[in-house]
Amino acid sequence: LNKKFDAADFAIPLYGPRGAGGALPAGLDECNGHVGDGSAGEPAFYHYHTTSTAPYTVACLKGCVSASDWSNVGSASCTKASQQYDYSSLAAVQAA
Known part of the structure; x- marks a missing residue:
């Protein structure tokens, strides 16, 4: 899996x-994201991948974040999806 940008x-x-394994990820959605299967280092939660061609970034953004995560950004309405993911395991990565 290519290096993760700062979450x-x-x-x-x-x-x-x-x-995982250097292959292009399969099953990407319209935002260039997907849920990995948890094997071979692929995260078992929703995440994005940059592209190999211009503009090299994601096409859109998904997900609701808490106001405390984005305190410097104005409020926006957000409808939570039925499937939710726990990103708390990334806290140790961010702290390192």
């Missing part, structure tokens, strides 16, 4: 264009 900057993790 604190994006709330939902953003990885480089390659998935």
Whole structure:
């Protein structure tokens, strides 16, 4: 899996264009994100991948974040999806 960008900057993790084992990830949605299966280092939660071609970033953003995560950003309405993911395991990565 390509190096992860700082999750604190994006709330939902953003990885480089390659998935586990150096392969291009399959099953990406319209925002260039997906839920990994948890094997071979692929995170078992929703995350984004950058693209290998211009503009090299995600097409859109998904996910609701708490106001405390984005205190410097104005409020926006957000409807939570039925499937929720726990990103607390990334706290140790961010602190390192």
